[in-house]
Amino acid sequence: MSTPLISVENLCVEIKTNRGLLQAIRGVSFDIDSGDSIGIVGESGSGKSITLKAVLGLLPNNAHVSSGKIYFAGQDIAKLEKKARRALLSETAGMIFQDAIAALNPVITIGNQIAEVPRYRLGQSASQSRQTALKLIEQVGISDAESRFDLYPHQLSGGLRQRVAIAIALSASPKILFCDEPTTALDVTIQAQVLRLLLELRRNSGLGIVFVTHDLAVVNEICDEIKVMYAGRFVESGTVDSTFNNPTHPYTYSLLKAAPDPDASVHRLFSISGEAPNLSEPVVGCPFAPRCFAGDTHCLTSEPELLKIAHSESACFKSKDHDKWAASDSKSGVK
Amino acid sequence: MKSLKTLYIGAGILGTLVLAAIFAPLITSYDPTEQDLLQTLSGPTSAHWLGTDALGRDVFSRLMYGARVDLTIGVLAVLLPFIIGVSLGLMTGWFGGKFDSSVMRVVDTVIAFPFYVLAIALVFIFGPGVKSIVVAITLVGWVAYCRIVRANVLVAKELDYIHAARLTGLPTSRILRRHMLPNVISQAIVFSMSDIVLSILAIVSLGYLGLGVPIPTAEWGSMIQEGQPYILQQWWLATIPGFMVVIVGFALSLIGDGLVSRLER
Numbered sequence: 001m002s003t004p005l006i007s008v009e010n011l012c013v014e015i016k017t018n019r020g021l022l023q024a025i026r027g028v029s030f031d032i033d034s035g036d037s038i039g040i041v042g043e044s045g046s047g048k049s050i051t052l053k054a055v056l057g058l059l060p061n062n063a064h065v066s067s068g069k070i071y072f073a074g075q076d077i078a079k080l081e082k083k084a085r086r087a088l089l090s091e092t093a094g095m096i097f098q099d100a101i102a103a104l105n106p107v108i109t110i111g112n113q114i115a116e117v118p119r120y121r122l123g124q125s126a127s128q129s130r131q132t133a134l135k136l137i138e139q140v141g142i143s144d145a146e147s148r149f150d151l152y153p154h155q156l157s158g159g160l161r162q163r164v165a166i167a168i169a170l171s172a173s174p175k176i177l178f179c180d181e182p183t184t185a186l187d188v189t190i191q192a193q194v195l196r197l198l199l200e201l202r203r204n205s206g207l208g209i210v211f212v213t214h215d216l217a218v219v220n221e222i223c224d225e226i227k228v229m230y231a232g233r234f235v236e237s238g239t240v241d242s243t244f245n246n247p248t249h250p251y252t253y254s255l256l257k258a259a260p261d262p263d264a265s266v267h268r269l270f271s272i273s274g275e276a277p278n279l280s281e282p283v284v285g286c287p288f289a290p291r292c293f294a295g296d297t298h299c300l301t302s303e304p305e306l307l308k309i310a311h312s313e314s315a316c317f318k319s320k321d322h323d324k325w326a327a328s329d330s331k332s333g334v335k
Numbered sequence: 336m337k338s339l340k341t342l343y344i345g346a347g348i349l350g351t352l353v354l355a356a357i358f359a360p361l362i363t364s365y366d367p368t369e370q371d372l373l374q375t376l377s378g379p380t381s382a383h384w385l386g387t388d389a390l391g392r393d394v395f396s397r398l399m400y401g402a403r404v405d406l407t408i409g410v411l412a413v414l415l416p417f418i419i420g421v422s423l424g425l426m427t428g429w430f431g432g433k434f435d436s437s438v439m440r441v442v443d444t445v446i447a448f449p450f451y452v453l454a455i456a457l458v459f460i461f462g463p464g465v466k467s468i469v470v471a472i473t474l475v476g477w478v479a480y481c482r483i484v485r486a487n488v489l490v491a492k493e494l495d496y497i498h499a500a501r502l503t504g505l506p507t508s509r510i511l512r513r514h515m516l517p518n519v520i521s522q523a524i525v526f527s528m529s530d531i532v533l534s535i536l537a538i539v540s541l542g543y544l545g546l547g548v549p550i551p552t553a554e555w556g557s558m559i560q561e562g563q564p565y566i567l568q569q570w571w572l573a574t575i576p577g578f579m580v581v582i583v584g585f586a587l588s589l590i591g592d593g594l595v596s597r598l599e600r
Contacts, residue, residue, distance in 0.1 A: 058498045061431065090504025103495035107517040116513070117503045165499065172503040 003074040004031040005092055005175055005208065006055065011068035013047070013054045013232075022280045024050045024063065026232040034175045037202060037209040039219030039240065041255070042229030045276055048212040051229070052178050056093055057085070090121075094169030098181040100161035103168075104153035110164045111137070111149030117171040136167040141197055159190035163197065170201070176208040177201070183218060195222050216259050220244060228252045231277050231287035238312020248314040248322045250294045286316070294318040294325060342593025348586035352579075356402035365393035367400040367553040378569070388561060388572055397553040398579060404554045406583070408465055409535040412472035413527050419473065420480025421523055425511055427481065428488025428519075439485075442478045450475050454537065458546045465548060468541060472534050479530065480523050487519035521598035528591035532584040539580055555579055 013025035025047045032038055040048050053059050055070055057077070070077050072088050080088065097103040105113060111133050119129035130149075137145035140163040153161055162182055169177060179198070183191040199222055201207045211223055219226050219240060226243050228236040228251060236249035247253040254272045274291035277283060286292070289299040299317055306315040314322075355362060365383075371391030379386045385394040427435040445453075454471040461467035491497055500514045541547040542556020550557055555576035562572025 056502060058501070060493050086501075086504055090502060093502065095499065095502050097495040097499065099495065103499050105496045105500070105514050105518070108513065116500075116505060116509070120506060120509050121504050168499060168503065 003071070004033045005073055006033075007031045007071040007074075008051075008055055009069045009071070011051070011054060011070065012066045013050055013059065013063055014066045015050075015063040017062070017280065020280050023283070024232055024279060025054065026279075026283070027068070028229075028232075028234055029068075030227060030234075030237075032176055032208050032210055034208045035202065035206045036225070037211065037223045038225045038227060039211045039213065039223035040227045040229055041212075041214060041216060041219055043214060043276060046229045047232040048214075048229055049180050052095070052180055052210065052212055056095055056178060057089060058095075090172050090174070092174060093176045093178055094172055094174035095178040095180065096162065096165045096169050096182045098184050100158065100165045100182075100185070101153060103165045104161060106153055109150045109152055110156070111151075114164065114167045114171050117168075121172070132171070133167075136171055137164075139170070140164070140167045141193070142167075157190075158186050159193060162186060162190075162194050166194075166197065166201075174207075176210060179209060179211045179213075181213050181215075182211075184213065184215065191218070198222055216244075216256065228255065231283060232279055233287075233315065234306055234313075235288065235315045236312060237306065237314075242311040246311065246322065248309050248312055248319040249288075249316045250292045250318065250325065251288045253322070253325055254291075254293070294321065339593065339597070341589045342597065345586045345589025345591075345593060348582065349590065352402055352583065352586070353406060355399055356406055359396065359399035359403065363393065363396035363399060365396040367392060367397045368551045369393075379571075385571060385575060386569065388558075392553075394558075394572065394575070397558060398555075398576065400553040401555045401558060401576065402579065404465075404548055404552060405535050405538055405556075405580075408468055408538050408548075409531045409583075412469045412476065412534040412538070413531045415469065415473040416476030416530075417480055417523065417527050420477035421484050421516075421520060423477065424481040424484025424523075425488055425515060425519070428485040429492065429507075429511060429515065435485075438481070442481055445475055445478045448475075450537070451540070454541065455544070455546060458541060463541075463546050463549055468538055468547060472537055476530065476534065479526060483523050483526055484519055487522060488515060491515060491519055521594075524598065525591050525594050528587045528594065532580075532587050535580060535583060539576075 008031070009029050011025055011028045012023070015022040015024045028047075028051055030038065040051065042048050050059070050063065054063075054065055059065070065078075072092050075088065077085050077088065104110065111130070114136050115129040115133035118124045118132040119126065124132060134145045134149065137148065142148060142160060142163055153164070156164065165182075177198070183194050186194060195218065198209060202209055209222065211219065213219060223240050226238065226240045227234045228243075228249065230251050236243060236247065236252045238248070243252060244256065247256055254270075257270045258272060260269060272291055277287045277290075283303060285300040286295065286303055289295045292299065294316075295318065304315045304317050306313050309319045369392060371387065373391065374383075374387055375391040377383060377387045383393050383395065385398070388394055388397070423438055427438045453475055454468075457471040457474065458467045461470060497510065497514055500510045538547055538554075539556035539559065542554045543560045545557070545560065547556050548554045558576040559573045562569070562574075562576070566573050
C-alpha cells in the first residue's frame with residue numbers, strides 16, 4: 001500500500017488555560033488520501049476543530065501538539081524546516097472555515113484574493129493570475145466572474161462568500177480540503193449547493209475531503225467514512241453506511257437518535273443527558289460512561305481502546321452488544 | 336453621518352491653519368523676526384492685528400510663521416514613530432518568541448521613563464533644534480504604536496482569513512503587508528491624530544523651556560515664554576499662541592473621532 005497523503009498518528013494536543021492544562025486531543029489517528037472523504041462529527045468542545053488546526057499547523061499560541069506524529073506525503077512535518085513545512089502543507093492541504101466572512105480579508109476584492117496565490121506564490125504575471133482567478137471563480141459555480149471580480153466580501157451573500165473561500169483554498173491546488181463546518185452558517189438550500197460543489201470537486205479532480213461538522217445529515221450526504229469524536233478521541237470509526245445503520249458505540253447510537261426525524265410519530269426530541277467531561281482533569285474510565293445507557297461499573301474505571309468490531313472500529317466495552325440496543329429501545333418505545 | 340461631519344469640521348479647521356502657514360508671506364507683509372523697537376508692546380491696531388511683542392515684532396505674522404514650525408515638527412515627530420512603531424508592532428506580534436519579548440522589554444523601559452526628562456536629556460546631548468526634538472519624540476513615541484499594533488496583530492493572527500492566507504503558502508511578507516497591516520492599522524492612525532497634539536504640546540513645552548527651536552525663529556512655545564512677563568498688561572502675547580495649540584488639538588481630535596467611526600465600521 002502506498003503512503004497516504006496525510007497520516008496522523010496518535011495525535012495529542014494540550015491547551016493551556018487559566019485552570020490548568022486541558023487535554024483537548026487525546027490520541028487521534030487517521031489517514032487520508034486523495035479522493036477520500038472523511039466526516040468527523042462530535043458535539044461542541046469534543047476537539048474536532050482543534051484536530052484540524054493541529055494537523056494544519058494553525059494551533060493558537062496557548063495550544064501545542066504534546067505527542068503524536070503527523071505525516072504529509074510520508075514526511076514527518078515536525079522534522080521539516082519551517083519553510084519546507086509550509087510549502088508541503090500548502091501543496092497538500094487547503095482549508096475552508098465555518099464563517100466565510102471571517103475567512104475573507106475585508107479590504108481586498110475577492111478577485112485579488114483569489115489571484116493572490118497564483119500571482120505571489122506561483123509567480124504568474126498580473127494578467128495570467130487574473131485569468132486563473134476568473135477560472136477558479138467559474139469553477140466554484142459563480143456566474144458572471146468578470147463583473148464579480150472587483151467586489152468586496154461584504155458585497156456578497158453568504159453562499160457566494162463560502163464559494164469564494166473555496167476558490168481561494170483551491171487556488172493553491174491542494175489535494176485535500178479540510179472543511180471546518182463550512183455549511184453550518186448557511187441556510188439549507190445554500191448548504192445543499194455548497195455540498196454539491198464539494199462533491200463535484202471531489203469527483204472531477206479527486207480532491208480529498210475532511211469534513212468536520214456536528215450535522216450528521218451532511219456527513220451522510222458527502223462522506224464515505226465517519227469518525228465520531230468524543231472528549232478528544234475517536235470513539236467510533238467506520239463507513240457512513242454501516243455506522244448510520246448499525247452504530248457500535250452507545251454515543252453514536254444516541255447521537256443518531258438525537259437527530260430530528262420528520263417521520264417520527266413522537267415529536268419529542270431525544271437528548272443525551274449530562275454533559276461532556278471536563279478535559280482539564282484526567283479522564284478516568286470511559287469518558288462517556290456517566291451519560292451512557294449501556295455502561296456498567298467496569299466502564300467507570302478503565303478507558304476502552306478503539307478496536308475493530310464487526311464492520312467498524314469502536315471504543316466501547318459493550319460494542320459487541322450493539323444489536324441489542326436498538327431492540328431494547330424499540331421495546332421501551334422511546335423512538 | 337455625524338462622524339463625517341466631525342471629520343470635515345476638523346479637517347476644515349486644520350486645513351485653514353495649514354493654508355495660513357503655507358501662505359503666511361501672502362497674508363501678512365511683516366517679517367516674523369523683524370524688530371521695530373519704536374513700536375514695542377503695542378496693542379492690536381489696524382497695522383498690527385494682534386499687536387507687537389516686546390521687540391516690536393508683529394504677533395500675527397509670528398503666529399502664522401510659528402504654525403509652519405510647530406505643525407511641521409508635529410507631523411514629522413509623529414510620522415517617524417508611526418513608521419517605526421507600526422513595523423515593529425507587526426513583527427513582534429507576528430513572530431513572537433524572543434524577538435517579541437526583548438522588544439517588549441525595551442518598550443516597558445521607555446514607558447517607565449518620564450518623557451520630559453528623556454527629551455530634555457536628549458536635547459542637551461544633541462543641542463536645541465528641530466532635529467533633536469524630532470529624535471527625542473521619536474525615541475519615546477514609537478512605543479505606543481508598537482503596543483497598539485502588536486495587540487491587534489495578536490488578535491488578527493487567529494482570524495480565519497489570516498489562517499487561510501497562511502495555509503495557501505503565501506510569503507510571510509505578503510501576508511503581513513497585504514492581509515495584516517490594513518486590518519490592524521486603523522487604531523494606530525486614530526491614535527496618531529491625538530499624538531500629533533501631544534507632540535506639538537511637547538515642542539511647545541520644550542520651546543517654553545528654551546530647549547526648542549532656537550530664537551529668533553517664530554515658534555508658539557517660545558512666544559508663550561516671551562509673552563509671559565507681560566501677562567498682566569498684554570495678556571494676549573502669551574495666551575494666543577497657547578490658544579492656537581488648543582485649536583490644533585481640537586481640530587485633530589475631531590478628525591480622530593471622525594476617523595474612529597469611519598475606519599472601525
